[in-house]
Amino acid sequence: MKALVVPGYGPPGTFTVEDLPIPEPGPGQLQVRVAAASLNPADLLMTAGTVREMVPLDFPFVPGTDAAGTVTKIGPGTRGFEVGEEVFGFGAPPSFAAGVGIPAVTSGALAEYATFQAGPFLAKRPPKLSVVTAAALPSTGMTGLAVLERGRFQPGETVLVIGAPGGIGSVVVPLLAAQCVVLATGTGPDRDYVRGLGATEVIDHRGTDLIGEVRRRHPGGIDAVVNLALTGEAVIAATRTLRPGGRLLSTTPGTPAHPAVTTVMGTTDLRPGTMDTLAAHVLDGILPEPATTTHPLSDAPRALADLAQQHTRGKLVVIVDPAATR
Ligand SMILES: NC(=O)c1ccc[n+]([C@@H]2O[C@H](COP(=O)([O-])OP(=O)(O)OC[C@H]3O[C@@H](n4cnc5c(N)ncnc54)[C@H](OP(=O)(O)O)[C@@H]3O)[C@@H](O)[C@H]2O)c1
CATH class of the missing domain: 3.90.180.10 (Medium-chain alcohol dehydrogenases, catalytic domain)
Structure with missing residues (x-):
C-alpha cells in the first residue's frame, strides 16, 4: 500500500x-x-x-x-x-x-x-x-466540544477566540455563537470566514495590538478567552483582556500555569459518544461543515x-x- x-x-x-x-x-x-x-x-x-x-x-x-x-x-x-x-x-x-x-x-x-x-x-x-x-x-471536534464544556459559558457572555479561522476555531466559534457574543481574530479573507461562522466582531491580529484593541472595544474587560494560537507568556498576557473573575481556556501545547488559565485536552476530556455528537451536530445544522x-x-x-x-x-x-x- x-x-x-x-x-x-x-x-x-x-x-x-x-x-x-x-x-x-x-x-x-x-x-x-x-x-x-x-x-x-x-x-x-x-x-x-x-x-x-x-x-x-x-x-x-x-x-x-x-x-x-x-x-x-x-x-x-x-x-x-x-x-x-x-x-x-x-x-x-x-x-x-x-x-x-x-x-x-x-x-x-x-x-x-x-x-x-x-x-x-x-x-x-x-x-x-x-x-x-x-x-x-475528530481531533478538532472533540477538542472544540471539550472547550465548550470546560468553559461553562453563559448566555450573553462576550468571548474572544484567538486563532478562530483554524480547525478548532471552525468548531468552537459556531457553537459559542449560538449563545455568546463572539469576538474572533482573523485576517484578510478569513475575516469573512469567521463572520460566517458566527463571530460578531473580527479583529485583524496582524500588525495590531490585540490586547489593547480588545480593551479599547470592551473597557470593562470580557468574560472569557479561548486561545487556540498563542503560546508561553503571550497566553498570560491575553488574560489582560478579561474582566475580574474572567477565564481563559487554552488548547495550545506549552500553555503556562496561571490561576485564570485552564488547559483543555480534547483526548483526555473525551466523553463517550463524542464522535456521534459531532456527526449529529453537522447533520442537524448546529455545526457548519x-x-x-x-x-x-x-x-x-x-x-x-x-x-x-x-x-x-x-x-x-x-x-x-x-x-x-x-
Ligand atoms: N489540547 C488538545 O487536545 C489539542 C487538540 C488539537 C489541537 N491542539 C492545539 O490547539 C491549537 C489550535 O489547533 P488547530 O488545529 O485549530 O490549529 P490550526 O488549524 O493550525 O489553526 C490555528 C489558527 O491560529 C491562527 N494564528 C496563528 N498565529 C496566530 C497569532 N499569533 N494570533 C492569532 N491567531 C493566530 C491562524 O490563523 P491566522 O491566519 O489568522 O493567523 C490559524 O487559523 C494548536 O496549538 C494545536 O496544537 C490541541
Whole structure:
C-alpha cells in the first residue's frame, strides 16, 4: 500500500510517499481502507521530535490521527463493528495513547490502510455526513466540544477566540455563537470566514495590538478567552483582556500555569459518544461543515508544510482514495 513515510524526526520536506506492508489489526482493532485523513498540528509536533520525550516514535513512522474510511478486517475479539461499515475517528501512535491512557492506537491514518482501536474514539459514519467532513472533524471536534464544556459559558457572555479561522476555531466559534457574543481574530479573507461562522466582531491580529484593541472595544474587560494560537507568556498576557473573575481556556501545547488559565485536552476530556455528537451536530445544522482544502496523498508532504505555516483556514484534508470521496 502507499503511505506517507517519515524516515526520522525532521520537517515535512524529508517525508516521502512509499510502499509499505498493509498493517494487520491486533486484538480490539480494525483495519480500515482510508478514504480521507486530515492533518493536525500534533502531526508536526510529533514528527519534528518536539515532543519526543513524551511521544517517542518508531521509524519508519506513518503520521495521521484523523480518518474516515471503510472497515476491511476485524481483529481478534473486536466487537461493535463489521467489515464493510463506514467509520471515522481518531487514533494516536502507541506511545501517545499509552502516555495519556486512552484506547486509541492507530498505525497512521496517512496511508491506504490503517488500523484503529475499536473504542470510544471511533464511530460509524452516517451516510449523510460526507467523507471529507468526517475526516476533518475528530481531533478538532472533540477538542472544540471539550472547550465548550470546560468553559461553562453563559448566555450573553462576550468571548474572544484567538486563532478562530483554524480547525478548532471552525468548531468552537459556531457553537459559542449560538449563545455568546463572539469576538474572533482573523485576517484578510478569513475575516469573512469567521463572520460566517458566527463571530460578531473580527479583529485583524496582524500588525495590531490585540490586547489593547480588545480593551479599547470592551473597557470593562470580557468574560472569557479561548486561545487556540498563542503560546508561553503571550497566553498570560491575553488574560489582560478579561474582566475580574474572567477565564481563559487554552488548547495550545506549552500553555503556562496561571490561576485564570485552564488547559483543555480534547483526548483526555473525551466523553463517550463524542464522535456521534459531532456527526449529529453537522447533520442537524448546529455545526457548519468546516472549510476544507484537499490534497492527494502524493502531495501530503506539501500539505504538512502548509500546515506548519500556522495560517490554515478550516482543515487540510488528504484524499487517500478519490473514488470513495466522490
Ligand atoms: N489540547 C488538545 O487536545 C489539542 C487538540 C488539537 C489541537 N491542539 C492545539 O490547539 C491549537 C489550535 O489547533 P488547530 O488545529 O485549530 O490549529 P490550526 O488549524 O493550525 O489553526 C490555528 C489558527 O491560529 C491562527 N494564528 C496563528 N498565529 C496566530 C497569532 N499569533 N494570533 C492569532 N491567531 C493566530 C491562524 O490563523 P491566522 O491566519 O489568522 O493567523 C490559524 O487559523 C494548536 O496549538 C494545536 O496544537 C490541541
